[in-house]
Amino acid sequence: MRYSLLNVIVNGLTGNRFTGPAWRDAAPKPAYDVVIVGGGGHGLATAYYLAKEHGIRNVAVLEKGWIGSGNAGRNTTIFRSNYLLPGNQPFYEWSVKLWEGLEQELNYNVMASQRGIVNLIHSDAQRDAYVRRGNAMRLSGADAELLDREQVRAMMPFLDFDNARFPIKGGLMQARAGTARHDAVVWGYARGADALGVDIIQNCEVRGFTRDAAGRVTGVETTRGTIGAKKVALAVAGSSSRLAAKLDLRLPIESQVLQAFVSEAIKPLVPGVVTFGAGHFYISQSDKGGLVFGGDLDGYNSYAQRGNLPVIEDVCEGGMAVMPLIGRLKLLRQWGGLCDMSMDGSPIIDVGPLPGLYLNTGWSYGGFKATPASGWCFAHTIARDEAHPLSAAMRLDRFATGYVIDEKGVGAQPNLH
Amino acid sequence: MRIDCPYCGSRDAHEFAYLGDATLTRPDPAAPNAAEAFHDWVYLRDNPAGPHSELWYHASGCRRWVVVARDTLTHAVGPTRFACAAAEPREGDAR
Ligand SMILES: Cc1cc2nc3c(=O)[nH]c(=O)nc-3n(C[C@H](O)[C@H](O)[C@H](O)COP(=O)(O)OP(=O)(O)OC[C@H]3O[C@@H](n4cnc5c(N)ncnc54)[C@H](O)[C@@H]3O)c2cc1C
Numbered sequence: 240m241r242y243s244l245l246n247v248i249v250n251g252l253t254g255n256r257f258t259g260p261a262w263r264d265a266a267p268k269p270a271y272d273v274v275i276v277g278g279g280g281h282g283l284a285t286a287y288y289l290a291k292e293h294g295i296r297n298v299a300v301l302e303k304g305w306i307g308s309g310n311a312g313r314n315t316t317i318f319r320s321n322y323l324l325p326g327n328q329p330f331y332e333w334s335v336k337l338w339e340g341l342e343q344e345l346n347y348n349v350m351a352s353q354r355g356i357v358n359l360i361h362s363d364a365q366r367d368a369y370v371r372r373g374n375a376m377r378l379s380g381a382d383a384e385l386l387d388r389e390q391v392r393a394m395m396p397f398l399d400f401d402n403a404r405f406p407i408k409g410g411l412m413q414a415r416a417g418t419a420r421h422d423a424v425v426w427g428y429a430r431g432a433d434a435l436g437v438d439i440i441q442n443c444e445v446r447g448f449t450r451d452a453a454g455r456v457t458g459v460e461t462t463r464g465t466i467g468a469k470k471v472a473l474a475v476a477g478s479s480s481r482l483a484a485k486l487d488l489r490l491p492i493e494s495q496v497l498q499a500f501v502s503e504a505i506k507p508l509v510p511g512v513v514t515f516g517a518g519h520f521y522i523s524q525s526d527k528g529g530l531v532f533g534g535d536l537d538g539y540n541s542y543a544q545r546g547n548l549p550v551i552e553d554v555c556e557g558g559m560a561v562m563p564l565i566g567r568l569k570l571l572r573q574w575g576g577l578c579d580m581s582m583d584g585s586p587i588i589d590v591g592p593l594p595g596l597y598l599n600t601g602w603s604y605g606g607f608k609a610t611p612a613s614g615w616c617f618a619h620t621i622a623r624d625e626a627h628p629l630s631a632a633m634r635l636d637r638f639a640t641g642y643v644i645d646e647k648g649v650g651a652q653p654n655l656h
Numbered sequence: 657m658r659i660d661c662p663y664c665g666s667r668d669a670h671e672f673a674y675l676g677d678a679t680l681t682r683p684d685p686a687a688p689n690a691a692e693a694f695h696d697w698v699y700l701r702d703n704p705a706g707p708h709s710e711l712w713y714h715a716s717g718c719r720r721w722v723v724v725a726r727d728t729l730t731h732a733v734g735p736t737r738f739a740c741a742a743a744e745p746r747e748g749d750a751r
């Protein structure tokens with residue numbers, strides 16, 4: 240069913256009795272052209288663009304729980320394209336362009352709101368670095384604007400401008416950045432893919448793989464039976480190493496926990512996304528009024544999907560340093576997600592490393608913004624058996640060739656990215 | 657999480673800095689396959705869900721490297737020992 244103002248009104252008045260489910264609860268078929276493992280944003284977007292852009296519709300998305308139960312449903316919903324390096328920035332800028340038209344594309348309200356991001360500047364050196372970054376962004380066709388202190392003050396008078404250690408001296412703004420409703424992104428892509436014939440199969444955990452004599456991956460063994468596939472694509476984020484191990488592969492990935500926090504709801508205060516430049520703290524305000532914020536990774540390997548108290552303290556200290564009023568608010572909820580931290584902090588989208596296998600991983604703590612472009616490029620990679628130009632630098636062999644994409648320049652130490 | 661430092665005793669994990677997998681060994685740089693072996697050593701990880709042997713540095717304590725057995729699914733911290741065998745207390749040493 241196509242959603243429109245008219246049918247929202249009609250269905251609203253008839254108690255939504257005729258709305259119907261947004262996607263079918265499909266049972267697995269014996270085989271597909273493409274099986275995508277992982278029903279997060281990336282797996283579902285990949286299925287959607289495979290069907291829509293490449294006409295490959297005999298596709299299944301297998302999800303061990305319910306779709307969006309992983310990081311897609313746990314993130315702080317920020318999208319932006321304020322990266323520095325040429326291997327990253329054009330990819331993320333394409334993602335922002337896809338965000339800008341996503342509601343029309345999917346006929347679904349993903350609540351994408353371009354409320355802007357401001358990275359605060361606290362020192363002259365940081366201003367220099369942000370000038371350079373802003374120029375890199377503009378070269379890729381993105382927008383970037385350097386704000387002075389008074390411009391930041393006019394936007395956000397509640398920040399602590401005269402903090403003795405971390406005075407605010409300005410900011411780098413990307414006005415086209417913003418936030419979206421993360422669950423709606425999952426549901427929108429699921430509904431769009433389903434309408435094009437993709438089977439979305441929930442409660443179906445992949446436990447192993449089938450391979451032929453030549454070593455080619457020919458299908459998956461799941462809790463709902465064996466499913467054959469001409470191509471098997473992994474998009475399981477923090478679970479990538481666990482699945483790769485079933486194929487005797489080791490990946491340049493460590494799974495680590497990142498926490499996020501929501502305060503009680505208050506009247507509109509924070510206009511967009513703000514990041515503290517002297518510690519690790521970032522914040523935005525949800526449409527319901529809660530302040531949504533986060534900071535550093537806990538910094539150790541973890542599959543527990545929960546973090547520890549020292550990081551909560553650290554994040555709150557960052558918050559107090561930059562906007563002391565936050566100390567008056569109650570914390571409502573706090574949770575953790577399982578991040579696929581790569582060794583250079585940048586993602587991997589590639590053919591292989593085994594025949595019949597395709598890999599999408601390494602999103603670290605920043606893959607929500609990438610959801611549309613990741614699906615776009617991964618679908619291309621699967622359909623054409625070659626990298627998309629926008630993700631050509633994001634291949635697995637970059638670690639062997641030395642062409643790593645290390646935005647932070649900290650080396651192969653995932654908890655520092 | 658609390659880690660039982662062999663020197664300092666039970667301390668909050670926050671006092672330690674994390675390095676990662678403790679089972680990796682630096683390859684021989686003179687070996688014919690050194691380039692490949694170094695790639696594997698620097699970049700590839702088992703990244704298991706479950707028991708993990710890992711290196712923590714007691715930065716705010718005795719400043720020694722400690723090998724910690726920890727479960728990545730439950731965060732349960734198990735036995736610990738000094739990373740450098742030479743630093744192990746010998747019999748007769750005071751703890
Ligand atoms: C607290 C937090 C805050 C974040 N904030 C931001 C942000 O503000 N902006 C941003 O850009 N990014 C952010 N991220 C990162 C972003 O959420 C992730 O990079 C992104 O969601 C990963 O892609 P995904 O949606 O496909 O992953 P997921 O939603 O994790 O999808 C993977 C799916 O695979 C499934 N799966 C795993 N194993 C199997 C199996 N064996 N069989 C079948 N299915 C399986 C999982 O159940 C899961 O549903 C944040 C992450 C966290 C944890």
Ligand SMILES: [Zn+2]
Binds near residue numbers: 662663714717718719
């Ligand atoms: Zn100690």
